[in-house]
Amino acid sequence: MLLAFSTGHTVIRRKPTYYGVMTILPGWGARWRGLFSDIKGPWGASPPGSGGGGGEEPPSGNGPKGPWGDPPKRRPSGSGRNPATTLDEFLQRSRTRFGGSGGGFGGRPDRSIFLWAALAVAAVLLLFSTMHRISPEERGVVTRFGRYSHTLGPGIGLTLPFPVDSVQKLNVEEIRNIDLGSAAEETLVLTGDQNIIDIAYQVRWNIRDPEKYLYELAQPEDTIKQVAESSMRQIVSQVTLNDAIGNKRGEIEARVREEMQQTLDFYQSGVLIQGVAVKQADPPAAVNEAFKAVTAAQQAAQSDVNQANAYALQLRQLAQGEATSFDKVYAQYKLAPEVTRRRMYYETMERVLRNVDKTIVETPGVTPYLPLSEVKRSVPREPAQ
DSSP: OOEEEEETTEEEEEOOOOHHHHHHHHHHHHHHHHHHOOOEETTEEOOTTSTTTOOOOOOTTTSOOOTTSSOOOOOOOSTTSOHHHHHHHHHHHHHHHTTOOOOTTTSOOOHHHHHHHHHHHHHHHHHHHHEEEEOTTEEEEEEETTEEEEEEOSEEEEOOOTTTEEEEEEESSOOEEEEEOOSSSOOEEEOTTSOEEEEEEEEEEEESOHHHHHHTOSSHHHHHHHHHHHHHHHHHTTSOHHHHHTTTHHHHHHHHHHHHHHHHHHTTOOEEEEEEEEEEEEOOGGGHHHHHHHHHHHHHHHHHHHHHHHHHHHHHHHHHHHHHHHHHHHHHHHHOHHHHHHHHHHHHHHHHSTTSOOOOOOOTTSOOOOOHHHHHHHSOOOOOO
């Protein structure tokens, strides 16, 4: 269905869309028609029936008079009209309709220029306050009249113009660090065996829920710091001094991280704890040197114990090897006792006589052999005269 709106001399036909558009179109049509229509001359309104653009002169008795009493003479239409003059007249009429003074270069500034400049600035502000570019690592928290509305994801997001909606961007993938304890100040913590240690550690965290991070905690970083200190004291109070400064640091870090995450989730902080790293765990400075000496002595004692255990293990392995070898020989002995006995006798004599000077005497059935080299070596040599 088509609706017709009559706006003076022009009929605009539009397909119906929204009620707001139907009510705005007649007003804009009137403004556009007023921009290009000539309803006034330099001495007042045009005479009726002239049509505003013909070359006829108005009647001498009824038309408007000029400043000297004579009726104005209209310029005949045609190709002889100067285009520059036409442009000047158009600009003059435009200034008059939009509130300009038409003072030229020496007159007052044209108010229409400021009007258009203000409209341009308003359009730019409107554009920048309604379109927002959110990076992949960011989230945009939208508030409407100061109250949380929704969260914008990565990409281009649209909101209502300022001051209705405002957007605050947060980097949710950035890993933030909080250092607790340093060389300048001691952070003393009581252990489970009633000892004191000076501990320094670092907490790594990032934002998990932007809405809760902004509106649930007044000072998120201070809250994370206090929760870290409380969790560290709680966990260290359950372990001994040697465990705190020894090989159980990894277990302490994991337990502190878990305790912190549970507490922050209870507060609905919107924070995710990535990890806790213990950088220093030493006794207080006043007893640190003595404690190092004790630790060195304990390490030396432990080293001696480890060496003794290694020697005992070596002897145990050697005895087990000999027992296994004897079991194998006994199994062969049961198969042939005489042969095994004679072989064991020969092997034993060979080991006994290996490094002993030997002299072989003649026996029946054996070829005599006299080791002259061995006899010569055994006789001491007399010194030379």
